[in-house]
Amino acid sequence: MLQLRWKNMLVITFLVSMVGWSCVASEFKPVMVITSMSDAFAYIWNDFLPPDFVNWQHMLKYLLDTIYMCYIATFISVVISLFISLCASQTTTPVKWLYPIARGIASVLRTIPSTVWVLLLVVSVGIGLTSGVLAMILAGVGWLTRAFAEVFDEMKQGQMEALRATGAGWVHVVSQGILPQSLPAILAWALYAFDNSIRDSTIIGMVGGGGIGFYLQESVKLFQFQEMTAGLVALLALIIGIEFATNMLRRKLL
Numbered sequence: 096m097l098q099l100r101w102k103n104m105l106v107i108t109f110l111v112s113m114v115g116w117s118c119v120a121s122e123f124k125p126v127m128v129i130t131s132m133s134d135a136f137a138y139i140w141n142d143f144l145p146p147d148f149v150n151w152q153h154m155l156k157y158l159l160d161t162i163y164m165c166y167i168a169t170f171i172s173v174v175i176s177l178f179i180s181l182c183a184s185q186t187t188t189p190v191k192w193l194y195p196i197a198r199g200i201a202s203v204l205r206t207i208p209s210t211v212w213v214l215l216l217v218v219s220v221g222i223g224l225t226s227g228v229l230a231m232i233l234a235g236v237g238w239l240t241r242a243f244a245e246v247f248d249e250m251k252q253g254q255m256e257a258l259r260a261t262g263a264g265w266v267h268v269v270s271q272g273i274l275p276q277s278l279p280a281i282l283a284w285a286l287y288a289f290d291n292s293i294r295d296s297t298i299i300g301m302v303g304g305g306g307i308g309f310y311l312q313e314s315v316k317l318f319q320f321q322e323m324t325a326g327l328v329a330l331l332a333l334i335i336g337i338e339f340a341t342n343m344l345r346r347k348l349l
Contacts (some may be wrong), residue, residue: 146328147321154310154326158333161306164228165292172235173285179236180243187247187273197240204237209295210302217303227304231292239288246280247273286341293337297330307333 118125148154181187183197213230220226274281300308307330314323 144324145321146325147319148325150322151325154307154322154329157300157305157307157310157326158329160224161293161296161300161308161333164224164304164306165231165289165296168228168231168235169285169289169292172232172239173281173288175232175236176239176243177281180240180247181273183240183244184247198244201237201240201244204233205241206237207234209234210298213299213302213304222303222305224305227296227299227306230299230304231295234295235288235292239284242284243277243281246277246284283345286344290337290341293334 117123179197179200182189182193183201185194188194188197209230212233213226216226216229220229296304296306297308297311300306300310301312303309307326311323311326311330314320314326
């Protein structure tokens with residue numbers, strides 16, 4: 096018992112020491128953060144409040160652009176991910192050598208964040224919604240492929256084996272056995288992807304991908320902080336509305 100207590104004390108001491116070392120190495124000063132909180136709140140109160148909706152029509156255009164780009168990106172990434180994930184699952188891959196290739200593609204796309212994708216695409220495609228949509232598609236395909244492949248791996252094999260026993264080909268096994276079983280999970284992941292893309296679109300837009308993030312960045316550059324706050328309020332309302340709508344769809348469809 097005493098030995099276990101000493102081990103726990105050593106682990107706790109090591110973790111606390113690492114926190115201190117990390118603060119020193121990163122020049123993070125918790126005391127300065129605490130003492131400057133009052134100034135930060137005063138700055139927000141004086142410069143960012145109240146929200147200014149004087150350019151609400153301009154802001155509404157960017158909000159609609161955000162919804163359009165997220166819907167397009169989600170739809171395309173779901174479709175592409177379905178095809179790749181059928182090859183990335185050991186249960187459904189038509190040819191064994193396609194499995195590592197599909198897994199490798201998903202890993203590469205998933206490793207690179209959407210913000211990095213949009214920075215690369217802005218250079219080649221240009222600033223705007225096209226770069227944002229392509230960035231969300233690439234990032235979405237990466238993690239949706241992994242999610243769909245895991246759904247296929249966890250399915251019951253009885254129905255698929257019965258179809259194979261009747262001489263059904265791969266296409267018939269997929270259309271008659273795999274997709275009907277996995278459709279609820281696929282729809283749930285698709286709704287989650289759309290919900291998540293609304294949040295990602297803000298950062299993507301701030302680095303050149305268009306949408307409401309571009310409006311927020313534009314407001315900051317012009318020192319229109321109250322208009323930026325109005326954009327944040329509108330974005331929050333949009334996120335809550337989308338989450339409410341997707342939850343209702345989940346309850347009705349699943």
